[in-house]
Amino acid sequence: MNQLIPLPTSVQPADGVFLLTADTTIAANPATAEVTAIAELLAAHLRPATGYPLPVRPADGPPISGRLFSLALDPADSSLGDEGYTLHITPDTVRLTAHQPAGLFYGGQTLRQLLPPAIESATPQPGPWPLPAGMIRDTPRFVWRGLMLDVARHFFGVADVKRVIDLAAAYKLNRLHLHLADDQGWRIEIKSWPELARVGGQTAVTTADGRAWPGGYYTQADYAEIVAYAAARYVTVVPEIDMPGHTNAALAAYAELNADDQPRPPYTGIEVGFSSLAIDKEITYRFIDDVIGELAALTPGDYLHIGGDEALATDKADYVRFIERVAAIVAGHGKRVVGWEEIGQAHLSPTAVAQHWAPGHAAAAAAQGAKVILSPAPRVYLDMKYDEATPLGLVWAGKISVRTAYDWQPETQLPGVSEDSLLGVEAALWAETLTTIDDVEFMLFPRLPGVAELGWSAAGRDWEGYRPRLAAHGARWEAMGVNFHRTEEVDWE
Numbered sequence: 001m002n003q004l005i006p007l008p009t010s011v012q013p014a015d016g017v018f019l020l021t022a023d024t025t026i027a028a029n030p031a032t033a034e035v036t037a038i039a040e041l042l043a044a045h046l047r048p049a050t051g052y053p054l055p056v057r058p059a060d061g062p063p064i065s066g067r068l069f070s071l072a073l074d075p076a077d078s079s080l081g082d083e084g085y086t087l088h089i090t091p092d093t094v095r096l097t098a099h100q101p102a103g104l105f106y107g108g109q110t111l112r113q114l115l116p117p118a119i120e121s122a123t124p125q126p127g128p129w130p131l132p133a134g135m136i137r138d139t140p141r142f143v144w145r146g147l148m149l150d151v152a153r154h155f156f157g158v159a160d161v162k163r164v165i166d167l168a169a170a171y172k173l174n175r176l177h178l179h180l181a182d183d184q185g186w187r188i189e190i191k192s193w194p195e196l197a198r199v200g201g202q203t204a205v206t207t208a209d210g211r212a213w214p215g216g217y218y219t220q221a222d223y224a225e226i227v228a229y230a231a232a233r234y235v236t237v238v239p240e241i242d243m244p245g246h247t248n249a250a251l252a253a254y255a256e257l258n259a260d261d262q263p264r265p266p267y268t269g270i271e272v273g274f275s276s277l278a279i280d281k282e283i284t285y286r287f288i289d290d291v292i293g294e295l296a297a298l299t300p301g302d303y304l305h306i307g308g309d310e311a312l313a314t315d316k317a318d319y320v321r322f323i324e325r326v327a328a329i330v331a332g333h334g335k336r337v338v339g340w341e342e343i344g345q346a347h348l349s350p351t352a353v354a355q356h357w358a359p360g361h362a363a364a365a366a367a368q369g370a371k372v373i374l375s376p377a378p379r380v381y382l383d384m385k386y387d388e389a390t391p392l393g394l395v396w397a398g399k400i401s402v403r404t405a406y407d408w409q410p411e412t413q414l415p416g417v418s419e420d421s422l423l424g425v426e427a428a429l430w431a432e433t434l435t436t437i438d439d440v441e442f443m444l445f446p447r448l449p450g451v452a453e454l455g456w457s458a459a460g461r462d463w464e465g466y467r468p469r470l471a472a473h474g475a476r477w478e479a480m481g482v483n484f485h486r487t488e489e490v491d492w493e
């Protein structure tokens with residue numbers, strides 16, 4: 001029980017173990033579709049390595065023989081909130097209880113970590129499969145525990161995104177922010193503006209050794225598949241269309257989006273700050289209304305991200321006017337607007353969310369009542385190199401060791417932004433130098449679990465306590481086939 005990440009709110013170990021065996025049955029209580037699906041997902045995680053059938057049964061069905069392993073909703077314990085759970089393990093019973101279904105899902109992730117690392121293997125392993133006895137009560141600190149994946153600089157297909165969702169959800173992250181459009185690529189099919197994906201989707205960043213790299217895009221069916229896969233793991237997809245800058249792919253696809261009506265050539269470099277939508281043209285806002293409208297219809301989550309960063313080719317007054325108008329379009333489609341912290345320069349509604357990364361506008365957003373997500377670049381831009389020897393990544397925000405990503409305090413990160421303005425924490429993975437899922441895993445692991453702990457665990461975090469817990473996860477990642485960085489900061493087991 002001392003190797004869990006994120007650190008639970010309270011852990012009381014007891015004597016003995018519950019042994020998972022070939023006749024363990026998982027009871028769902030009540031056996032609603034949602035609780036049953038969570039139990040099935042947990043069973044599906046445990047079946048390959050154990051080789052056990054682990055059937056899921058309604059708790060109020062025919063009596064279950066053998067020892068009790070149950071997932072139960074407790075309508076009375078509202079102190080667990082939407083995502084908290086309790087896990088009570090004795091030699092005879094495993095009782096996972098939550099107020100809401102998401103808590104059962106998170107308790108299931110904790111159960112996975114309590115089993116030996118070989119549980120993560122895709123093929124049968126010898127066992128045995130003990131769960132240590134004890135009592136855990138666990139609720140998250142922040143409602144927003146995110147990961148941003150840049151699919152614009154290089155495209156990552158549906159299977160890769162599902163892999164990222166699985167790895168993030170295992171550490172109780174609950175937001176996947178997809179950076180769907182940038183200068184180098186447009187990655188989502190928009191039916192009313194088909195050239196965005198057809199033309200804008202073709203390009204990607206040229207590799208450092210000068211090779212053109214293929215683009216790609218999600219059809220709306222692909223996107224819906226990602227959203228559903230994420231939702232089953234209690235991850236909300238937050239789509240981002242970055243604007244008014246970072247828009248060259250759209251400006252290449254449609255001449256009329258440019259102030260001079262000339263289409264821009266495709267761009268495959270990694271400079272920023274040169275593109276801008278035409279702020280004074282009405283067609284710009286019809287375009288945005290169409291794009292946001294289609295994305296909002298495909299996105300059940302409350303949030304829609306409009307970027308707004310590094311609009312260096314847009315003058316300040318135009319920028320402010322643009323953001324205010326686009327924020328109203330987002331609200332008109334029933335979503336809460338999220339933007340990078342530069343949107344704090346505009347007049348914001350208190351339902352807006354500003355994402356801090358560096359430039360210094362987050363306090364202005366918070367002063368207007370907007371909530372703030374913390375993604376400080378020198379801490380959680382996980383595309384930065386670990387150290388000078390890291391073969392992938394950039395260094396413009398610094399080198400980010402495992403300790404640097406973990407060892408900071410959200411509540412004191414931003415002068416002028418008090419704790420009650422904080423919605424949460426989000427790691428970001430920009431993809432200028434990353435082309436494969438192996439690259440993505442190498443940059444995320446082992447840093448991402450530390451950011452997940454910053455988002456989930458209110459107290460008890462310290463680097464010396466974290467290091468040995470993290471070390472124990474290496475064997476899990478090996479069993480999962482995760483391509484993690486075996487940094488010398490951690491004494492891997």
Ligand code: ACM
Nearest residue numbers: 309310340357377
């Ligand atoms: C950013 O890094 N431009 C949000």
